[in-house]
Amino acid sequence: MLNYTIYKNETSTQWVTFVHGAGGSSSIWFKQIRDFQKQYNVLLLDLRGHGESKPSLKTAFKQKYTFSALANDIVEVLEHLKIERSHFVGISLGTILIRQLAEMYPQKVQSMILGGAILKMNFRSQILMRLGNAFKYVLPYLVLYRFFAFVIMPKKSHKQSRVLFINEAKKLYQKEFIKWFKLTAEINPVLKWFRQVELNIPTLYVMGEEDYMFLPSVRKVVENHYRSSKLFVIEKCGHVVNVEQPLAFNTAVLSFLNTAQ
Numbered sequence: 001m002l003n004y005t006i007y008k009n010e011t012s013t014q015w016v017t018f019v020h021g022a023g024g025s026s027s028i029w030f031k032q033i034r035d036f037q038k039q040y041n042v043l044l045l046d047l048r049g050h051g052e053s054k055p056s057l058k059t060a061f062k063q064k065y066t067f068s069a070l071a072n073d074i075v076e077v078l079e080h081l082k083i084e085r086s087h088f089v090g091i092s093l094g095t096i097l098i099r100q101l102a103e104m105y106p107q108k109v110q111s112m113i114l115g116g117a118i119l120k121m122n123f124r125s126q127i128l129m130r131l132g133n134a135f136k137y138v139l140p141y142l143v144l145y146r147f148f149a150f151v152i153m154p155k156k157s158h159k160q161s162r163v164l165f166i167n168e169a170k171k172l173y174q175k176e177f178i179k180w181f182k183l184t185a186e187i188n189p190v191l192k193w194f195r196q197v198e199l200n201i202p203t204l205y206v207m208g209e210e211d212y213m214f215l216p217s218v219r220k221v222v223e224n225h226y227r228s229s230k231l232f233v234i235e236k237c238g239h240v241v242n243v244e245q246p247l248a249f250n251t252a253v254l255s256f257l258n259t260a261q
Helices: 033-037 067-080 093-104 123-135 141-152 156-169 174-196 215-224 246-259
Strands: 004-007 015-019 041-045 086-091 109-115 203-208 229-234
Touching (some): 015 067, 033 041, 033 246, 041 067, 093 109, 141 156, 215 229
Parallel strands (some): 015 041
């Protein structure tokens, strides 16, 4: 089972589950815990191979990494804790897992908050994926990860996010990185389905104004999925919105959650 941490609120029955991105860990939510715990029960997860969710020797070679399998990891924790429904907050690749979970178990998802959401791989990100696939067995994964971090978060103002994610990525193993990177082989059809199908679940996209790789496609999807989806754009902010602009992120998300009870 995934490693998890709970912050209880004795006056609330509602849960908010936080899902980090590839190479990160639950520690990236440290600027959210205090504000959210005031109103909700908070559940933080470490995805497979990340943070404290280290695979055992028995399972390390058997586990197949698919978006469905990773979403089921999250559901396993929910069922263990007897959490029937939760709001879900994700960042970057974590948003894909939340959307996958919502496809499979819509009754468990009260609302979705998708920060730095990935809904389409643009030309530059497609080139990144091809480079990664070409060199994933040759270069140390941290070299690739640093390169990806600089392409996705290039500005000086994005430095805190870059450093945080690179430091977290250092805790991964090379084989673990390769398993996660192989997910990119199935990402395009999955994202195409997400763009086409609107779920009847309240959804807030929180994007940085400077998230040039992913913001344009999110704008288009929100226009098409206007019945369920809203977009909040944070000025002077890049991809990792919860780290770069935590006050704006927390305020926008908590305001949205108050309407999605």
